[in-house]
Amino acid sequence: MNNYDFVFYKNTFINREIAFILDKEYEFIDNVDEFNGKKKLFISDLKYLSDVKKLKRHKDYFLMEDLYDYFDKIDEEDANGTRDLEKINEIPINELTLTQMLVKVLYSKPRDINCKILEEEANIDVYGDVWGCCPTWTGKTFGNITSKDVYNNYTERMLKLSSMNKTFCFCFLNMCKNYDKPYLKKFNENIELKSLKIPKQLTLSIDRTCNLKCKSCRNEFYKASIIESFHSFEIVSKLKEIGWLNNSCLLMAGQGEVFFSPTYLKILKDPSITGDTIKIMSNGTLFTENKWKLLENKFKNIYVAISIDASSKDVYTKLRRGNFDVLLKNLEMLGEKRKEGKIVSYQFNFVVQKDNISDMPNFIKLAKRFNVDIVKFTKLNDWGTTSLEEYEENSLLTDDDCISRELYEMFKYPEFKDKIVDISDFSTYIENSKKKYERKTS
Numbered sequence: 001m002n003n004y005d006f007v008f009y010k011n012t013f014i015n016r017e018i019a020f021i022l023d024k025e026y027e028f029i030d031n032v033d034e035f036n037g038k039k040k041l042f043i044s045d046l047k048y049l050s051d052v053k054k055l056k057r058h059k060d061y062f063l064m065e066d067l068y069d070y071f072d073k074i075d076e077e078d079a080n081g082t083r084d085l086e087k088i089n090e091i092p093i094n095e096l097t098l099t100q101m102l103v104k105v106l107y108s109k110p111r112d113i114n115c116k117i118l119e120e121e122a123n124i125d126v127y128g129d130v131w132g133c134c135p136t137w138t139g140k141t142f143g144n145i146t147s148k149d150v151y152n153n154y155t156e157r158m159l160k161l162s163s164m165n166k167t168f169c170f171c172f173l174n175m176c177k178n179y180d181k182p183y184l185k186k187f188n189e190n191i192e193l194k195s196l197k198i199p200k201q202l203t204l205s206i207d208r209t210c211n212l213k214c215k216s217c218r219n220e221f222y223k224a225s226i227i228e229s230f231h232s233f234e235i236v237s238k239l240k241e242i243g244w245l246n247n248s249c250l251l252m253a254g255q256g257e258v259f260f261s262p263t264y265l266k267i268l269k270d271p272s273i274t275g276d277t278i279k280i281m282s283n284g285t286l287f288t289e290n291k292w293k294l295l296e297n298k299f300k301n302i303y304v305a306i307s308i309d310a311s312s313k314d315v316y317t318k319l320r321r322g323n324f325d326v327l328l329k330n331l332e333m334l335g336e337k338r339k340e341g342k343i344v345s346y347q348f349n350f351v352v353q354k355d356n357i358s359d360m361p362n363f364i365k366l367a368k369r370f371n372v373d374i375v376k377f378t379k380l381n382d383w384g385t386t387s388l389e390e391y392e393e394n395s396l397l398t399d400d401d402c403i404s405r406e407l408y409e410m411f412k413y414p415e416f417k418d419k420i421v422d423i424s425d426f427s428t429y430i431e432n433s434k435k436k437y438e439r440k441t442s
């Protein structure tokens with residue numbers, strides 16, 4: 001920061017965090033003009049920050065000229081009280097103007113959260129909208145992949161800023177309770193950031209087509225129509241054109257089944273799409289040796305996560321409605337690949353629900369049989385497949401941010417002490433439940 005000259009423009013100041021994100025992170029230096037021999041940065045007339053006395057203790061103010069248009073109506077907004085943080089906090093995140101986003105990000109309280117997802121990743125959905133994180137956890141998209149400035153635009157910068165200054169003020173924190181995700185660091189540590197404009201990790205959620213209809217996810221089978229597939233193919237072409245597919249670590253797939261969807265298979269079969277790292281998230285039922293061949297020799301580092309949610313045939317058939325015997329065969333094949341060192345990390349996923357908690361300890365045993373590195377237990381989110389009452393019953397989460405006593409007792413099984421087990425999604429709930437259920441009586 002100290003290497004730059006600073007220009008004040010229209011009495012407007014901006015704090016160093018914004019400056020940092022605009023300049024340092026996004027090579028904004030390209031757009032800097034010379035102004036009286038000094039580097040001129042960009043500024044809007046942020047009159048609402050008339051509280052400059054507060055800011056004056058920072059020496060490093062930046063100017064953002066090209067934001068000016070967005071703040072033109074600032075007085076109007078002020079009249080509506082939209083610069084008041086409390087009022088802004090009542091507005092749904094996806095309806096916030098850039099001005100309101102800026103106020104929110106500058107004045108919200110920092111939190112003790114250790115997550116880099118918004119800064120480092122992108123998630124693209126079936127409509128081509130690009131999100132900084134899973135859309136379940138963040139309230140605002142960066143924009144659509146078809147628009148020119150989908151990356152490096154102001155919304156995206158505000159979102160990233162909210163992570164850099166640790167306010168996380170655009171995140172649905174009630175949906176994402178566990179902020180510190182050590183497994184993520186492990187997952188990401190070997191990925192080189194090739195270009196600042198390309199996400200480190202790109203999650204593809206561009207096709208919902210799947211061979212299963214898991215109870216937690218949907219009530220009916222879903223297969224994209226020809227028009228929808230055509231649209232997904234267009235998204236793929238766009239991603240190829242801008243270099244994201246070959247330069248990001250690919251996570252396939254956040255939605256739909258990677259080995260069933262024509263869109264994902266097209267990507268895997270395209271000889272021009274290769275890369276350092278691919279992370280496969282699959283239901284595993286179609287993950288045969290032939291499918292493995294689509295990955296081998298194409299990607300240097302292959303991570304595999306299989307979503308299972310059960311360790312017995314009965315529970316599997318009830319919740320995932322797939323063929324458990326076929327799945328076991330594929331899990332074994334993948335376990336061998338892990339043993340041979342062809343898979344970097346092998347993970348089993350388990351979404352905890354009322355009907356599968358008794359399978360939890362054995363699930364860990366099953367994973368150990370197949371050389372699994374991580375067994376991840378996550379909470380059930382409300383994806384609208386049932387009534388709210390049913391969801392609350394199935395999720396075993398209670399209103400006071402605890403888990404049901406039955407689930408709390410389940411986590412005490414010795415199997416959960418194994419270092420391959422990741423229950424970080426539940427850590428806050430377990431802590432709260434401990435206080436609730438183990439309260440000492442005098």
Ligand SMILES: C[S@@+](CC[C@H](N)C(=O)[O-])C[C@H]1O[C@@H](n2cnc3c(N)ncnc32)[C@H](O)[C@@H]1O
Pocket residue numbers: 210214216217253254255256257258281282283306307308349351378379380381382383
């Ligand atoms: C929608 S699936 C798509 C990828 C792939 N077909 C699979 O099964 O892993 C992505 C992940 O979401 C999980 N999932 C499904 N329904 C969920 C829910 N209601 N709440 C939380 N996670 C859910 C799945 O278990 C899986 O790990």
